[in-house]
Amino acid sequence: xxxxxxxxxxxxxxxxxxxxxxxxxxxxxxxxxxxxxxxxxxxxxxxxxxxxxxxxxxxxxxxxxxxxxxxxxxxxxxxxxxxxxxxxxxxxxxxxxxxxxxxxxxxxxxxxxxxxxxxxxxxxxxxxxxxxxxxxxxxxxxxxxxxxxxxxxxxxxxxxxxxxxxxxxxxxxxxxxxxxxxxxxxxxxxxxxxxxxxxxxxxxxxxxxxxxxxxxxxxxxxxxxxxxxxxx
Numbered sequence: 457x458x459x460x461x462x463x464x465x466x467x468x469x470x471x472x473x474x475x476x477x478x479x480x481x482x483x484x485x486x487x488x489x490x491x492x493x494x495x496x497x498x499x500x501x502x503x504x505x506x507x508x509x510x511x512x513x514x515x516x517x518x519x520x521x522x523x524x525x526x527x528x529x530x531x532x533x534x535x536x537x538x539x540x541x542x543x544x545x546x547x548x549x550x551x552x553x554x555x556x557x558x559x560x561x562x563x564x565x566x567x568x569x570x571x572x573x574x575x576x577x578x579x580x581x582x583x584x585x586x587x588x589x590x591x592x593x594x595x596x597x598x599x600x601x602x603x604x605x606x607x608x609x610x611x612x613x614x615x616x617x618x619x620x621x622x623x624x625x626x627x628x629x630x631x632x633x634x635x636x637x638x639x640x641x642x643x644x645x646x647x648x649x650x651x652x653x654x655x656x657x658x659x660x661x662x663x664x665x666x667x668x669x670x671x672x673x674x675x676x677x678x679x680x681x682x683x684x685x686x687x688x
Contacts, residue, residue, distance in 0.1 A: 492551045496544035497536055503529045579607075579614040581621050588632075588686040589621050591655075599637050601650030603658075612661040619664055622685065626667030629685045631655065632674040636681030648675040655683065 490509065494501040507529035510522045518526055533541075584590035591614070595607025603611055619625035633648040652672050659665045671688065 489548050489551055493544055493548045496547045497533070497540065499532060499536075503532050505529075507533050578610045581614060581617060584682075584684050586686065588684040589618075591615075591683040591685070592681070594681075594683065596651070599639060599647070601647065601654045603654060608658070611658045615655075615658050615665070616662050618659060618662075618668065618685075622668070622687075624668075625664055628669040628671060628688045630673035630688050631670045632676075632684040632686065633672075634676055634678035634680060634682045634684070636677070636679060638677075640677070644677065645675055648672060651683075 486509075490504050491501055494504040497504070506522075506525040510518050510526045510529075579591060579593040579595075582590050582592065594611055595604045596602070597604060622629070631652055633651060635644060635647060637647075639647055649672060652670060656670050659668055659670065670685075673684075673686070
């Protein structure tokens with residue numbers, strides 16, 4: 457599917473925030489960027505850490521000892537020509553972009569394919585008939601609009617990829633519900649309306665999806681439970 461560069465780029469920036477959990481607290485990704493900068497500047501890694509990350513990312517003032525280390529690192533970094541520092545900042549920015557696109561690629565792949573295993577698999581987005589996008593594998597509490605606690609986080613993760621899959625982060629989409637539980641008539645319609653609100657809430661979990669509007673479409677019982685998104 458062709459994706460517009462602007463939508464995918466802005467989606468990548470946001471999705472990366474969710475794709476990099478606590479390891480960003482000087483875990484693999486952030487440490488790799490600091491190592492890249494230290495290598496480019498020609499200084500020990502500890503100098504960069506003390507100069508820019510002395511509190512390990514914690515939102516607090518440095519201790520006296522940390523402040524001493526930061527001051528010492530600043531003196532070393534201050535002797536490096538500004539042109540060199542600007543060049544190294546660009547090098548690090550490009551490395552961050554590569555991390556970002558790698559992370560968002562994995563996120564989209566996971567959302568599109570889901571985890572193998574049928575029951576218990578994560579929600580997944582995949583192409584459906586007529587150009588629609590189907591969302592399968594939502595872990596609903598039976599006969600309610602509630603999603604199980606573990607299923608809620610998985611649903612929000614899957615819907616982070618929605619703008620890229622729809623090729624837009626704005627517009628109105630019809631949402632068709634194919635419900636697997638044994639419920640009929642008015643109860644079926646009410647259940648779909650309630651579940652639409654749950655899906656809307658999960659979509660809005662990402663600010664990047666703010667321009668996507670959802671309207672209830674077809675509601676029917678189907679052994680193959682799913683939700684389909686189609687542009688109006």
